[in-house]
């Protein structure tokens with residue numbers, strides 16, 4: 001049995017490397033999953049043969065813990081920056097005074113977050129962030145989930161103990177997927193892949209890290225008595241041991257060669273699947289590196305050449321003023337299409353009226369747009385010499401561009417708002433879109449376009465209207481048809497089961513996010529009690545301050561809202577907390593299927609606990625199922641499907657441990673708080 005475990009671990013590690021590092025898989029995903037499942041089962045049956053480097057550890061765990069600070073054995077320095085070839089030439093001159101004819105290694109400067117990995121006897125034992133350069137956070141569990149980081153080294157010849165440093169990056173594709181999910185869930189998207197990579201490494205639940213698609217590039221070995229004479233040799237060796245080392249490093253023997261490398265890279269990087277922000281030029285010889293030494297901040301044997309923030313000049317054609325769900329009006333520039341950082345830019349963000357005034361933007365202006373890694377490019381300046389004669393300052397509209405109501409701008413607010421909550425179409429659509437969103441009522445089949453159509457057709461104007469829609473009304477509409485219409489009506493019907501805290505969140509009361517909604521539900525336990533509460537009573541609730549209390553009162557004091565809430569009650573939406581509501585996010589966004597019977601709790605109790613901790617009960621195992629909570633006499637079909645899809649199977653004890661033992665609020669404190677900043681767990685597939 002032990003042999004089989006070891007054999008599986010070895011085989012899976014090899015396939016993992018072939019898939020994630022070499023991009024040349026030899027077996028199908030299904031076969032890989034089958035082997036992984038076999039190993040997981042054997043390991044579960046034989047905990048005595050546990051091994052932290054087992055490929056099954058790549059899945060991460062759901063248990064949260066704070067990060068331990070670890071001192072770096074060798075400080076993690078940063079690099080001196082240069083912005084021109086002349087400055088690089090200065091660097092080379094300084095180096096060559098010491099070293100004569102010098103060989104350099106030019107590499108990509110990856111735009112991610114730095115990591116230091118320690119290997120002992122060929123096994124990954126620690127992964128630490130840069131931190132302040134002297135000490136960083138131990139993020140080993142999270143880094144273990146990154147497929148291109150070897151848990152155990154291949155080949156031989158590695159030093160018994162060494163550190164290897166590199167960058168954790170989030171490829172553009174993973175970044176875009178993550179941000180799309182965050183936007184769908186009404187969460188603030190990450191500004192760039194660097195922030196996303198750094199934020200992901202600091203997540204508490206490593207299972208969530210596992211599904212974020214992080215990648216690694218290693219670029220430097222540190223240690224005592226390393227068996228290499230040059231940096232280039234060490235990179236080749238590291239590649240051989242299984243690390244992902246960029247193939248784009250190149251030995252250069254003169255400034256001209258360095259200049260060519262920079263020029264080539266500045267073009268090539270535009271089609272790379274991950275972000276780079278420059279080139280790093282390093283002295284190749286370790287002996288010379290040692291002679292050159294370092295300042296307190298950076299080595300004297302390396303320098304970074306930073307690419308200029310990409311900017312382009314184009315024309316400002318017009319400005320759209322778009323209205324969001326809350327009525328906030330945001331100006332967006334329409335530009336003459338221009339190529340920038342590999343994409344065609346047509347629109348740019350202009351933030352608010354102050355920003356427009358600051359830049360004195362005018363339609364027809366030649367403007368500079370810049371993409372500093374942010375998703376939407378921004379206008380950074382106006383080329384005054386090109387300003388057309390007779391242009392006039394851009395005025396913020398006085399009236400709402402969607403409904404014509406006079407806009408208001410409160411004291412101290414940067415934004416203008418449209419006050420016509422009940423009659424302004426984009427606000428209506430935005431509110432309904434929020435109501436049906438995944439973390440609120442979770443009604444599928446109702447994207448913004450469909451909602452806009454329903455609003456335009458006069459079929460809905462408030463979320464309550466959804467509950468009286470019929471298949472007959474929906475089916476004839478463009479792009480819908482019988483099947484979609486049925487799905488929508490079914491989805492709306494099923495949402496009557498959504499627990500009270502999520503209903504409260506779905507209302508879209510300003511400042512009432514998911515966590516506040518849970519606290520309010522736990523405290524008042526019914527919509528009726530909540531609606532009757534005074535501002536003081538509201539402000540006394542955990543996480544509800546005066547501002548939030550005032551906003552809740554304002555919401556219920558509005559006749560319109562009062563009417564909508566009344567109709568939702570009539571529609572049968574849950575207005576009472578039936579379960580012991582625990583304000584915990586530990587299962588936020590997780591889809592869980594329950595099957596079988598259980599020793600401690602009834603199935604209904606378990607279902608309530610799932611909801612109470614932010615999870616979602618699912619009837620059948622599907623691709624997005626995170627856990628199958630398996631009891632005795634579990635349905636075999638469910639089990640087989642879960643195995644096939646690699647869904648993690650947990651028992652009652654494991655579940656109770658996840659939610660903090662009791663299923664109530666107690667004990668889950670750590671998990672809740674730690675995930676507060678980033679609880680976008682949608683799915684945590686096992687492998």
Ligand code: IVH
Pocket residue numbers: 076077078079107108109110111112113114115130166167219220280298299302304
């Ligand atoms: S070498 C002592 N090589 O840039 C120098 N750094 O500004 C150690 N970086 O903290 C760094 N790509 O996070 C090196 N090929 C590369 C790099 C690289 C990205 C980052 C690294 C470092 C920062 C310094």
